[in-house]
Amino acid sequence: MRSESEDSSKTEHGGRTEWLSHMRRISAHRDQAAFVEVFEHFAPRVKAFLMKSGASDSLAEDCAQDVMVTLWNKAHLFDPARASVSTWVFTIARNRRIDALRKERRPEPEDLPWGPEAEPDQVDVLSLQQDSEQLGRALSMLPEKQRELIEKAYFGDLSHSEIAADTGLPLGTIKSRIRLALERLRHAMR
Amino acid sequence: MNTINHHLTDQLLMAYAAGNLPEAFNLIVATHVTMCDECRARLESFEAVGGALIASDDCAEMAPDALGDVLSRICEMPSPEIRVSGDSRAGDKLVPAPLTDYVGRELDRVKWRALGGGVRQAVLDTGGAATARLLHIPAGKELPEHGHKGLEATLVLQGAFSDADGRFARGDIEIAGEELDHTPVAEHGEDCICLAVTDAPLKFSGWIPRMAQPFIGI
Numbered sequence A: 001m002r003s004e005s006e007d008s009s010k011t012e013h014g015g016r017t018e019w020l021s022h023m024r025r026i027s028a029h030r031d032q033a034a035f036v037e038v039f040e041h042f043a044p045r046v047k048a049f050l051m052k053s054g055a056s057d058s059l060a061e062d063c064a065q066d067v068m069v070t071l072w073n074k075a076h077l078f079d080p081a082r083a084s085v086s087t088w089v090f091t092i093a094r095n096r097r098i099d100a101l102r103k104e105r106r107p108e109p110e111d112l113p114w115g116p117e118a119e120p121d122q123v124d125v126l127s128l129q130q131d132s133e134q135l136g137r138a139l140s141m142l143p144e145k146q147r148e149l150i151e152k153a154y155f156g157d158l159s160h161s162e163i164a165a166d167t168g169l170p171l172g173t174i175k176s177r178i179r180l181a182l183e184r185l186r187h188a189m190r
Numbered sequence B: 001m002n003t004i005n006h007h008l009t010d011q012l013l014m015a016y017a018a019g020n021l022p023e024a025f026n027l028i029v030a031t032h033v034t035m036c037d038e039c040r041a042r043l044e045s046f047e048a049v050g051g052a053l054i055a056s057d058d059c060a061e062m063a064p065d066a067l068g069d070v071l072s073r074i075c076e077m078p079s080p081e082i083r084v085s086g087d088s089r090a091g092d093k094l095v096p097a098p099l100t101d102y103v104g105r106e107l108d109r110v111k112w113r114a115l116g117g118g119v120r121q122a123v124l125d126t127g128g129a130a131t132a133r134l135l136h137i138p139a140g141k142e143l144p145e146h147g148h149k150g151l152e153a154t155l156v157l158q159g160a161f162s163d164a165d166g167r168f169a170r171g172d173i174e175i176a177g178e179e180l181d182h183t184p185v186a187e188h189g190e191d192c193i194c195l196a197v198t199d200a201p202l203k204f205s206g207w208i209p210r211m212a213q214p215f216i217g218i
Helices: A005-029 A032-052 A058-072 A086-103 A123-143 A146-154 A172-189 B012-016 B022-037 B037-054 B066-075 B099-102 B206-214
Strands: B113-116 B119-123 B131-137 B146-148 B152-158 B160-165 B166-169 B173-176 B192-198 B202-204
Touching: A005 A032, A005 A086, A005 A146, A032 A058, A032 A086, A032 B037, A032 B066, A058 A086, A058 B066, A086 B037, A123 A146, A123 A172, A146 B012, A146 B037, A172 B037, A172 B066, B022 B037, B022 B099, B022 B113, B022 B152, B022 B192, B066 B206, B113 B131, B152 B166, B160 B192
Parallel strands: none
Antiparallel strands: B113 B119, B119 B131, B131 B192, B146 B202, B152 B173, B152 B192, B160 B166
């Protein structure tokens, strides 16, 4: 594992919203140049996440590649009013990890995607992305012990009965924001 | 969608977000979230924590030919289908989407077995350390009194039941720990159908149900 300090400055200075335009270029125009940049940023992070979750180097490599292929295929399902690109990538990587390591089925909630006739509200999108960045900052400012506990839970080291759901993170704002986006979505679908 | 008054715990939502639940609990969480936008928003906020972790600077170097391999894979793929409109009825169907793989769209694939007192159950085919079952309690009847060694989650799909913890109607989920010795009673008017998940066998307090336990797979 190595650290990419040049990338961290990128994320801090509006990098998250930058990835949104990449996702739009991928879903609307099948833009491979955008995909290459997304790959170079996220694939090594997904691989590191999978290795921390107990996958060997070669399994993590294969799964990280699959995750990026899924990102390309399902780009049209990404909803920027409800998730940052990192969050969406995390859910794909988590599902791939379950398939690879557990061999169990993973029932998913029925999705509520935006239809072609409606686009998410841009104000919702920007607020959600800002909330996500704030969450990232809050996570990095947690005491080491508490952060480790969260990592253990998300890397699959804790069973559901061992998980302490009180993360010490301000999740209320982001939850309310997603709730609002869901209400607009339900309304738009009527 | 009807109003839902009883929700998932943070613990179950976070464990689902992290991908640490046995299949049977994944099933009940996914089914409740399909019916409940409040828990969907809470779940997605826990997923944002995973996003924040993956956004950190920990990287593992990809194989030298990884990008080339992935590019040739995506080039061979047909364009994805045009995006489908969301289904505003998601969550309104008797059998919410995540459950249809296990029981059919109209509960048509359920193999019910009698539990006595008119109550029927069907154990669903899930792997892992927990068990999922459907319970069918006739209107006005009760489930044999039982306690738990572990965790039990009960989601109402049709009708309603009441027990010491309150009234549970369609979409409501009851999370019971070891402390609860409860006797759910179905309301009059409509038979009650629930999805129930346990991570340890139920303990029935009556003598006959306890004798029958090894045979009926509770």
